[in-house]
Amino acid sequence: MIAHTYMTESELIQRCLAADPIAQRTLYDRYKKAMYTLAYRITGSFEDANDVLQDAFVKVFRSLPSFRGEATLGAWIKTIVIRTAYGQLRKRKMHFDELDRAQAHVSTTEHNSLDAEYIEQAILALPEGYRTVFVLIEIEGYGHKEVAQILGISEGTSKSQLFHAKRRLREVLGQFDI
Amino acid sequence: MTNKWKDRLPQYMPPEHIWERIRQQLAQSDSLWRTQLEQLPEYAPPESVWRGIAQRINSSTSPETKRIRPFYRGIAAAIALWCIASVALLWHNSHDRLDSYPDISWSTQTISEDLLVDTQALSDSEALKLIWQLCQDYPFLCNTEEVQSLKTQLQEVAAAKRQLSAQLTPWETDPELLHLLTKIEREEAHLIRQMVAVLQ
Amino acid sequence: MKQNAMRTYRLFCIMAIMMAIGAHVSGQTVLQVASRVIEKTFPYQMGSELNIEGQKAEIRISTWERDEVRISLQIIARHPEKHEAARSLEAMKWKVDQHNQKIYFRNYIDESMHPKAALKAVYTILLPADCPVYLKNYFGLTDVQQLAHRLHINSEFSKTWLRQLKGDIRVISSYGDVEGDGLSGNVFIQATRGDITLHHITGQLDLVSQYGIVKLFTSPHGPPLSLNITAEKSDVYFFDAQPSLYGYRLTAHYGNITAPADLRFNYIENTRSLKRAVFNPNKEMGTISIKITLGDIVIRNP
Numbered sequence: 001m002i003a004h005t006y007m008t009e010s011e012l013i014q015r016c017l018a019a020d021p022i023a024q025r026t027l028y029d030r031y032k033k034a035m036y037t038l039a040y041r042i043t044g045s046f047e048d049a050n051d052v053l054q055d056a057f058v059k060v061f062r063s064l065p066s067f068r069g070e071a072t073l074g075a076w077i078k079t080i081v082i083r084t085a086y087g088q089l090r091k092r093k094m095h096f097d098e099l100d101r102a103q104a105h106v107s108t109t110e111h112n113s114l115d116a117e118y119i120e121q122a123i124l125a126l127p128e129g130y131r132t133v134f135v136l137i138e139i140e141g142y143g144h145k146e147v148a149q150i151l152g153i154s155e156g157t158s159k160s161q162l163f164h165a166k167r168r169l170r171e172v173l174g175q176f177d178i
Numbered sequence: 179m180t181n182k183w184k185d186r187l188p189q190y191m192p193p194e195h196i197w198e199r200i201r202q203q204l205a206q207s208d209s210l211w212r213t214q215l216e217q218l219p220e221y222a223p224p225e226s227v228w229r230g231i232a233q234r235i236n237s238s239t240s241p242e243t244k245r246i247r248p249f250y251r252g253i254a255a256a257i258a259l260w261c262i263a264s265v266a267l268l269w270h271n272s273h274d275r276l277d278s279y280p281d282i283s284w285s286t287q288t289i290s291e292d293l294l295v296d297t298q299a300l301s302d303s304e305a306l307k308l309i310w311q312l313c314q315d316y317p318f319l320c321n322t323e324e325v326q327s328l329k330t331q332l333q334e335v336a337a338a339k340r341q342l343s344a345q346l347t348p349w350e351t352d353p354e355l356l357h358l359l360t361k362i363e364r365e366e367a368h369l370i371r372q373m374v375a376v377l378q
Numbered sequence: 379m380k381q382n383a384m385r386t387y388r389l390f391c392i393m394a395i396m397m398a399i400g401a402h403v404s405g406q407t408v409l410q411v412a413s414r415v416i417e418k419t420f421p422y423q424m425g426s427e428l429n430i431e432g433q434k435a436e437i438r439i440s441t442w443e444r445d446e447v448r449i450s451l452q453i454i455a456r457h458p459e460k461h462e463a464a465r466s467l468e469a470m471k472w473k474v475d476q477h478n479q480k481i482y483f484r485n486y487i488d489e490s491m492h493p494k495a496a497l498k499a500v501y502t503i504l505l506p507a508d509c510p511v512y513l514k515n516y517f518g519l520t521d522v523q524q525l526a527h528r529l530h531i532n533s534e535f536s537k538t539w540l541r542q543l544k545g546d547i548r549v550i551s552s553y554g555d556v557e558g559d560g561l562s563g564n565v566f567i568q569a570t571r572g573d574i575t576l577h578h579i580t581g582q583l584d585l586v587s588q589y590g591i592v593k594l595f596t597s598p599h600g601p602p603l604s605l606n607i608t609a610e611k612s613d614v615y616f617f618d619a620q621p622s623l624y625g626y627r628l629t630a631h632y633g634n635i636t637a638p639a640d641l642r643f644n645y646i647e648n649t650r651s652l653k654r655a656v657f658n659p660n661k662e663m664g665t666i667s668i669k670i671t672l673g674d675i676v677i678r679n680p
Contacts, residue, residue, distance in 0.1 A: 054231050
């Protein structure tokens with residue numbers, strides 16, 4: 001029986017570069033939940049999140065030789081996932097105006113308390129642009145400058161999208177200061 | 179207009195603890211909000227995602243391919259090129275073999291060529307281009323309310339025609355869309371006639 | 379003799395070839411039609427709702443007694459070449475998702491694949507009559523019948539058919555005609571650059587029309603009607619066997635009001651630019667309020 005010892009980040013990278021399947025799987029397992037959740041929150045659908053996660057991790061393994069360690073491995077992977085998810089949204093070319101349906105996704109009569117599930121639904125009901133910026137700043141902790149760089153938008157756009165997202169959430173969630 | 183009463187009456191400063199209370203309340207709300215955000219659920223991807231990843235990365239990073247020496251790599255490339263050319267030629271000669279689309283059902287439909295959509299003819303008509311040019315060269319002609327209203331309508335209808343045309347290929351057989359296109363073209367023609375009558 | 383026979387035979391062959399060529403150039407194109415079907419079934423319970431978004435879609439919805447929502451999506455590509463039809467078929471994407479009991483189904487064309495074939499998606503949907511439906515369709519056709527709770531439609535460049543519907547009905551359409559039969563309940567229809575034609579109307583109807591023709595036919599012996607129409611650059615036709623049984627408030631800016639002789643309107647204003655007329659009997663069949671700008675109001679027997 002082979003004992004699986006914990007691999008440090010640099011060991012993981014080295015072994016992935018050598019195409020070690022165990023190391024590849026370990027890297028994926030280490031980050032899959034966080035990245036999948038992030039992809040889901042940006043795209044709004046589990047089906048899209050499956051595609052994004054797959055595309056993003058293929059990019060991760062193929063680009064690993066060019067990883068220079070300026071950021072942590074997790075941060076680097078996250079950037080790839082965000083760009084892939086955002087690219088998926090833009091590729092979808094949502095002609096349809098989600099704004100008029102966004103409110104109706106969250107039934108205000110069903111919830112009296114601000115539980116996590118209700119907040120989750122409210123976030124998922126946001127229009128895609130607002131949701132992406134909100135998730136990156138309020139949940140993932142990025143700054144506007146970083147968000148602007150990752151998504152290829154201006155800092156001003158990032159700030160205004162966050163403003164609109166919070167205003168929309170305030171309307172839906174009511175009593176909390178957001 | 180100054181408010182004479184307001185200027186005369188005294189003003190009062192709030193005690194400092196009021197601001198402290200506001201700051202604490204904001205911090206409390208913020209921390210409650212942050213706590214709630216931290217409690218948002220996490221999701222695990224299905225196993226099929228990893229299978230897809232493994233398949234894609236292993237097909238391009240097989241250790242054996244890395245050991246092929248450059249000379250043999252050249253020969254392999256030449257053979258591969260010859261194979262591709264042969265396959266392409268065979269495929270071109272018998273393009274009914276569509277094995278990469280196994281779950282497609284096939285049928286045929288015969289249509290008269292008269293009914294094919296002439297996508298070239300769907301671009302802006304010469305009359306429309308002439309009107310835009312006229313308004314550009316002689317803005318005073320197009321400055322009246324009536325012309326502006328017609329111009330706005332024409333722009334809307336022309337834009338709608340372009341939008342619809344972008345969805346159509348020469349092989350479009352949907353009667354509703356073709357009927358709609360005809361209707362929009364008729365509307366455009368009607369507006370052009372009205373515009374010409376006003377500009378004359 | 380043998381030579382004559384050979385000559386005749388050669389002539390026959392030449393004529394046969396020419397006829398074959400002639401048939402080919404007579405103007406017929408054979409399209410290869412590639413199609414694929416996707417079917418999904420969802421359990422239905424209280425709180426379920428269906429959200430559909432279609433592009434180049436023909437969406438047909440009707441009801442059944444089962445507690446299930448069944449969606450069958452056929453995607454079709456037409457092109458003279460089989461290979462291109464098959465390739466283009468891949469450009470018609472579809473997505474399905476479910477959040478709690480809310481079902482989301484959509485199709486769209488991936489333009490980056492540059493499909494050359496004519497693409498279409500045909501939805502056949504069966505669901506319980508009480509299931510709310512929220513629908514968007516672009517460049518297609520929508521045909522909904524027998525829903526009894528809520529139907530909201532946003533439609534562009536699509537014809538909309540509404541049949542035997544009850545409850546909360548809301549349709550916003552541009553560049554597409556709306557036709558209905560047997561609508562009752564709370565109906566709101568807004569059509570821009572499209573006509574509205576409704577038969578057997580009853581209940582509460584609010585209509586907004588721009589650049590279209592509105593034709594309304596009442597239901598004989600039906601419940602009272604409350605009709606509000608706001609129209610601009612549109613003509614409104616109201617057909618009823620006994621129009622004098624309704625109350626009317628009509629306003630026409632730069633338009634005309636035409637009515638049967640027995641409908642003696644009281645004209646509050648009657649100038650070329652503004653006509654305002656009321657007619658107020660016991661209103662046993664309901665009330666009709668029409669405001670129109672740059673269009674005509676015509677009240678007539680059917």
